[in-house]
Amino acid sequence: MKTIIIDVRTSREFLEGSYPGAINLPSNEFSPSNFQPFRNHAIGLVCFSGNRAEKVKSMLEDHGFNNVTLMQHQIVHIVEESVPDSSVWTVDRQFRLALGLLLGIFLIGNFIFHSPLSLVVLLVVFSGLIYSAVTDNCYLRMFIALLPWNRNQASENLKPVSIQE
The missing domain is CATH 3.40.250.10 (Rhodanese-like domain)
Structure with missing residues (x-):
C-alpha cells in the first residue's frame, strides 16, 4: 500500500x-x-x-x-x-529578526528609562526561549507563519520545494 x-x-x-x-x-x-x-x-x-x-x-x-x-x-x-527565491525570507529568518528586535528594543529601553517593565519583557522572552527549547515547540514561530504575508504567498501553487534526506 x-x-x-x-x-x-x-x-x-x-x-x-x-x-x-x-x-x-x-x-x-x-x-x-x-x-x-x-x-x-x-x-x-x-x-x-x-x-x-x-x-x-x-x-x-x-x-x-x-x-x-x-x-x-x-x-x-x-x-x-x-529557497529558490532568495528575496523571500523564511519563517525562521523572520522569527530570528523579530526576536532580535524585541530583545534589542527592550534592552535599550531598560538602559534609557530604567523601567521594570523592560526587565519583565526580557524575562518573558528568556523564559519563552527556554520553554521552546525544552518542549521543542515555538508558538512565536507558529504565529509568524500565520501572518497574512506568509499565508497569502501559498494561495496559488502548493507544489513543495524538494529537500534531501
Missing part, C-alpha cells in the same frame, strides 16, 4: 520545503473531511518537529483512521535546500 505523505505545517512553511510529493493539510485548519480521500491509504504525517503531526495523528485516530504514522524524519531532521 502506497503511503500518502501529508505535511501538517502552514502553507508558508510548506513552500519553504517538504518531502517531494507531499500534500499540505495545515493542522490549524484540521478537519477530518480533508483526510477522507486518504482513508484507505497509509498516511505518513510530517511537520517541523513532530509535535503538530502527533496531535493530528491523535485526532485522526479519534475519527477512526487506522493507518496513520509519523514519518521517521521530520523537517527539522532534513537538510534544507535554499
Whole structure:
C-alpha cells in the first residue's frame, strides 16, 4: 500500500520545503473531511518537529483512521535546500529578526528609562526561549507563519520545494 505523505505545517512553511510529493493539510485548519480521500491509504504525517503531526495523528485516530504514522524524519531532521527565491525570507529568518528586535528594543529601553517593565519583557522572552527549547515547540514561530504575508504567498501553487534526506 502506497503511503500518502501529508505535511501538517502552514502553507508558508510548506513552500519553504517538504518531502517531494507531499500534500499540505495545515493542522490549524484540521478537519477530518480533508483526510477522507486518504482513508484507505497509509498516511505518513510530517511537520517541523513532530509535535503538530502527533496531535493530528491523535485526532485522526479519534475519527477512526487506522493507518496513520509519523514519518521517521521530520523537517527539522532534513537538510534544507535554499529557497529558490532568495528575496523571500523564511519563517525562521523572520522569527530570528523579530526576536532580535524585541530583545534589542527592550534592552535599550531598560538602559534609557530604567523601567521594570523592560526587565519583565526580557524575562518573558528568556523564559519563552527556554520553554521552546525544552518542549521543542515555538508558538512565536507558529504565529509568524500565520501572518497574512506568509499565508497569502501559498494561495496559488502548493507544489513543495524538494529537500534531501
